[in-house]
Amino acid sequence: MKILKVLIKLFIFGFTSFVFIYIGINIYALITPKLNITNNGTYYLYDQDDKLVYQGSSTSSWIDLENINDNLKNAVISIEDKNFYYHNGFDIIRIGKAIIENITSRDIVQGASTITQQLVKNLYLDFDQTWKRKLEEAFLTIIVEIQYDKDEILEAYLNTINYGNGNYGVSNAANFYFNKDAGDLTLEEAIILAGIPKSPNRINPLSNKEASIKRANLVAKSLLNNDYITKDEYDNLDFDNVAIYGKSDEKNLQTLMYYQDAVYKELEGLGIDKSILQTGGLKVYTNLNLTKQASLEKNMLNNLEDEDLQIASIIVDPNTGKIEALIGGRDYSTSEFNRATSSKRQVGSTMKPFLYYAALENNLTSASTFTSEYTTFNINNKDTYSPNNFNNKYANKEITMAAAISFSDNIYAVKTNLFLGPKTLVQTAKRVGIKEELEPNVSLALGTDEINIIDFATGYTTLASGGYKKDLYLIRKIEDANGNVIYTKENQKSLVLNPNYVYILNELLTSTTNSNFKDYTNATASVIASKLSQKYAIKTGSTGTDYWTVGYNKENLMLVWVGYDDNREFPSGYSSITKNIWADTMEEIKTDNKDNWYTKPDNVVGVILDAVTGKYTNNQNRAYIYYFLKGSEPDTKK
Secondary structure (H helix, E strand, C coil): CHHHHHHHHHHHHHHHHHHHHHHHHHHHHHHCCCCCCCCCCEEEEECCCCCEEEEEECCCCCCCHHHCCHHHHHHHHHHHCCCHHHCCCCCHHHHHHHHHHHHHHCCCCCCCCCHHHHHHHHHHCCCCCCHHHHHHHHHHHHHHHHHCCHHHHHHHHHHHCECCCCCECHHHHHHHHHCCCCCCCCHHHHHHHHHHHHCCCCCCCCCCHHHHHHHHHHHHHHHHHCCCCCHHHHHCCCCCCCCCCCCCCCCCCCCHHHHHHHHHHHHHCCCCCHHHHHHCCEEEEECCCHHHHHHHHHHHHHHCCCCCCEEEEEEEECCCCEEEEEECCCCCCCCCCCHHHHCCEECHHHHHHHHHHHHHHCCCCCCCEEEECCCCEEECCCEEECCCCHHHCCCCEEEEHHHHHHHCCHHHHHHHHHHHCHHHHHHHHHHHCCCCCCCCCHHHHHCCCEECHHHHHHHHHHHHCCCEEECCECEEEEECCCCCEEEECCCCEEECCCHHHHHHHHHHHHHHHCCCCECCCECCCHHHHHHCCCCCEEEEEECCCEEEEEEECCCCEEEEEEECCCCCCCCCCCCCHHHHHHHHHHHHHCCCCCCCCCCCCCCEEEEEEECCCCCCCCCCCCEEEEEEECCCCCCCCC
16 A cells, blocks of 8 residues: 555656646747757858859758648658657657567667657757757757647658758759659659658668668558558559659769768868857858869769779869869769778879988989899898789889889889888878878888878878978868858968979879880880870879879879779779779869979979980980989989
8 A cells, every 4th residue: 555655656746747847848948939940950062163062961952841742741751650740749659669569579679759859850969879868859859849830840851851862851852863843753752752761871762772662662551551542552553663863953963972971071070169060051162173073973984884893082272282072982872981081092102202202302313223123122130021013024124213103113112112211201101291100111112001092182282282281171161050251261381392302203203104114014104195185293003902093283183092892802904994084084174274384493403314224315215304403413424
């Protein structure tokens, strides 16, 4: 009897407390300004010409509820929250059933979130599974239910939910998947869309049509069970023959979301107050050049025939550090993993320019020679290292630094690294802005360490800008919802390299397409020489699992990597892929500016010598202009 009285008292206390709390929340909701459910989390992304190219992240182009297909509204309510119009934000019966089901199964197999709860999660909360977050969710759910009617809540939900492939809201999703307005969908199309938010990146019809149809059948069954469609309509559904469009209207770029993802990642790291980010309506002005992005994507598709092969590529303005185009994979709809921002790969011989800059700075010249022959190096009197040249081809004689760069001779590079001491290359990489912690080992000269492409591009920007280190960035300005500027990128640069040696190095990197470098092998980028109408510094690299081409002049710097996500070896015949993507794109995005190459410093002189040996020659087929710091040039009269 005592236990019963205690339970009754606890129930009365709990019920009374709940009533007072609920009344308090209602009063609070009525006297405070309305929560914004139409603008929260919205980001407007603009390109470098201030043209709006994307509205998203947490919302989309807004569409009124009356203009949304009735079948879609019914399907969403049926599968997500069938009692939506009859509860106050929490479906108590559904919660009870979910608890029983989960206890019985000893696993979380069923959820009970209402449409209002999902809206609150999407707009205001992170997805941490903590009690604090759950209490916040409950509080905000009650507030939204008090401040808005059901149609307003449903409209906000349909305009903010994630439909996969970078599409937020039914307007963007209908346009992307079916090339239709949200009011013109067929019953099948509406059902397919309603099923996507369950797992937008896994079961959308473009990424996984089979999973999407399986989910659509569940949605259709719920429509039938809740009397939204007839048995005849259900029996005549045909999901297999629904045409999937799979394009957006932003120039139909399937890679544009990689750039946008990179923008969001940079936005999160700018230190802007979280409350401002949550308020929404932010206008983010980026460095995106749609012409360059479109060219990069087109030439990727033209040259990347192997469907398993992935790509990362960026185009940078070396004068400012602006990232003007970026690709993190071949198709965002099939893989949202952004290899430009999130992966690290071995860079191969594209590491060598930093080695040779260090060599120039340490009294070697463009004509300094080492013997190129198969060599086993003794390291620390206990270890040995036996690198190979590509295809095991060796000069078996002395070659110059210019020839070593043109042929990408590994023996010359390792000898140079040992001559300088491996720590010198690590220190040089740090100077030019590469943040990756590199190991001072002998093989670093051959690019055996893994580096992220944007990190790597920072170092190359230093070379392409004449020795000035600068941060690479995508966002130039941010305004809040009221048009107030809350962030402006401050362009800072510092001279970290000697401009004389940078100029000499940049000239040396033109040797990779020079046909006069022909000896025991050919210049590494000679296959694209006929495509080029301007002068470029170019370096290629490969590791067996990675192919790279990096090149630049004063106008543009572009890096291209291709490889397999599972690190498998390349089939034969793939070595020209990055070179052709690079060349085709760089030639399309170039301007007619005649001043696209670097001005020779007064303290640098040019001398015509044999391309491979560095000795005096009158053979025009072997002649090459070597550049030297004045006073270090050889005496050709001897």
